[in-house]
Amino acid sequence: MNEARPILSVAAMRDAEAAAPCGLTELMERAGRGLAEATCRFAGPMPALILCGPGNNGGDGYVAARCLAERGIAVRVAALGEPTSDLARAARQHWEGPVERVENCSPAPVLIDCLFGTGLKRGLDPSLHERLLSLAQESHLAVAADLPSGVDADSGALLSPIPDYHLTVAFGALKPAHRLMPAMTQMGRVVVANIGIEADRRWFEIGTPALPAVRPDAHKYSRGLVHCLAGEMPGAMALSASAAARSGAGYVRVSTSRPIAGLPRSVVEVGDARLDDPRIGCILVGPGLGHLPQLLTLALTSNRPKVIDAEAISLVGDPARLRGQDAILTPHAGEFERLFGTLSGSKADQALAAAEASGAVIVFKGADTLVAAPDGRLGFAPPAPAWLATAGTGDVLAGMIAALRARGMAAFDAACAGVWLHGRAAEHAGPDMIADDLLEHL
Numbered sequence: 001m002n003e004a005r006p007i008l009s010v011a012a013m014r015d016a017e018a019a020a021p022c023g024l025t026e027l028m029e030r031a032g033r034g035l036a037e038a039t040c041r042f043a044g045p046m047p048a049l050i051l052c053g054p055g056n057n058g059g060d061g062y063v064a065a066r067c068l069a070e071r072g073i074a075v076r077v078a079a080l081g082e083p084t085s086d087l088a089r090a091a092r093q094h095w096e097g098p099v100e101r102v103e104n105c106s107p108a109p110v111l112i113d114c115l116f117g118t119g120l121k122r123g124l125d126p127s128l129h130e131r132l133l134s135l136a137q138e139s140h141l142a143v144a145a146d147l148p149s150g151v152d153a154d155s156g157a158l159l160s161p162i163p164d165y166h167l168t169v170a171f172g173a174l175k176p177a178h179r180l181m182p183a184m185t186q187m188g189r190v191v192v193a194n195i196g197i198e199a200d201r202r203w204f205e206i207g208t209p210a211l212p213a214v215r216p217d218a219h220k221y222s223r224g225l226v227h228c229l230a231g232e233m234p235g236a237m238a239l240s241a242s243a244a245a246r247s248g249a250g251y252v253r254v255s256t257s258r259p260i261a262g263l264p265r266s267v268v269e270v271g272d273a274r275l276d277d278p279r280i281g282c283i284l285v286g287p288g289l290g291h292l293p294q295l296l297t298l299a300l301t302s303n304r305p306k307v308i309d310a311e312a313i314s315l316v317g318d319p320a321r322l323r324g325q326d327a328i329l330t331p332h333a334g335e336f337e338r339l340f341g342t343l344s345g346s347k348a349d350q351a352l353a354a355a356e357a358s359g360a361v362i363v364f365k366g367a368d369t370l371v372a373a374p375d376g377r378l379g380f381a382p383p384a385p386a387w388l389a390t391a392g393t394g395d396v397l398a399g400m401i402a403a404l405r406a407r408g409m410a411a412f413d414a415a416c417a418g419v420w421l422h423g424r425a426a427e428h429a430g431p432d433m434i435a436d437d438l439l440e441h442l
């Protein structure tokens, strides 16, 4: 079972740190020890070079050096200068070995980057980031303490270039950058060292979903009726409706003015669209919609839950139009901007602002998909294969989420579950998959 792991912003991390009953010195001790242990497990007994910055990330490095030396590892330390924080100064004093200079130290098979963590405020000086890149290049394994130095912890932006790491050891909790582009692709394996803080769980990495059980007295309507509104290009809705049928909906119905090729025989095509049917668990509108804005208007006249995808998102026009609707929106970046405009802040900030403005659950898709709720909950997708970026996979996701919603899951939970299952289906389908192949793995 893959538990939802908390994700903390820099501000939330500082609060958690301040509230930790064990105190900051012990937190640093645990962080350094966790870094040493994770590095040993990953790299074995290879000689290591630890780069220490001026702040507490550097402090973690001095602690890790002591712990590695206690394990008999040949470890060297190189610093940018003397530590500037009290905690790091104390950690430096407990390191009994020599301290070289980052500018002229020689490389080692394992490079451990403890230059900067959550306190990074700007890009590294060019001479320093070039030094970091070259020391990483000359090592066999590069390990980042908390975050690669150069990454903005809250947004995942690269403030200066970073090498590709093999391992990143996050302290206490994941930070947004561990699950946001572009930083997430350069961190290698990401592990969390438990340092004993209490983490707020409103932001989290989406874990294995708990799906509703099928009751012994279930019938097709109680298991969830998905009503799809097919548009000008019904092939897209064929994918969505098939995905809904394969995601446990009891009954999938498609309103269409002409026969649709490729639907499973169990999916029913109907000529009319009676959306006041109280048995409808979720309406799906958008995939293959084309220029039929009236279908969105029709969906919005119904009080039933709905998933609004693809072209239908742009047709909403004003996010306030969704207030009072029980809606899940599934935009990619282009659709997001067309409806919500250019919002400021990180992708996380933007997703939350969009959820608040519309009152809808927002699935902000991409290599770093986020699920935002109007009440401030935010799910970050675990990494999914890059080969998911192919035509039709969004139609499949929309159908999956509609089915999970129709099965009675709350909107936010259904969206998170759909995103998680979609990523895992892609892993099973393999690198040459097309969207249709996902259906076999739902």
Ligand SMILES: NC(=O)C1=CN([C@@H]2O[C@H](COP(=O)(O)OP(=O)(O)OC[C@H]3O[C@@H](n4cnc5c(N)ncnc54)[C@H](OP(=O)(O)O)[C@@H]3O)[C@@H](O)[C@H]2O)[C@H](O)CC1
Pocket (backbone or CB within 6 Å): 013, 014, 016, 017, 024, 027, 028, 029, 031, 032, 053, 054, 055, 056, 057, 058, 059, 060, 084, 085, 115, 116, 117, 118, 119, 120, 121, 122, 123, 124, 125, 145, 146, 147, 171, 172, 195, 197
């Ligand atoms: N959160 C926890 O529970 C724990 C975290 N720990 C570790 O501490 C770091 C965060 O430590 P902090 O001291 O806040 O920050 P950093 O070490 O990342 O860096 C701060 C210093 O770096 C200077 N700075 C910032 N950006 C640059 C830059 N581009 N170039 C040069 N110098 C820079 C900054 O000084 P300025 O005044 O010049 O801005 C600071 O001196 C966290 O990531 C964990 O690794 C602890 O172990 C305890 C538990």
Ligand SMILES: [K+]
Pocket (backbone or CB within 6 Å): 057, 113, 114, 115, 116, 117, 144, 145, 146, 147, 148, 149
């Ligand atoms: K670091």
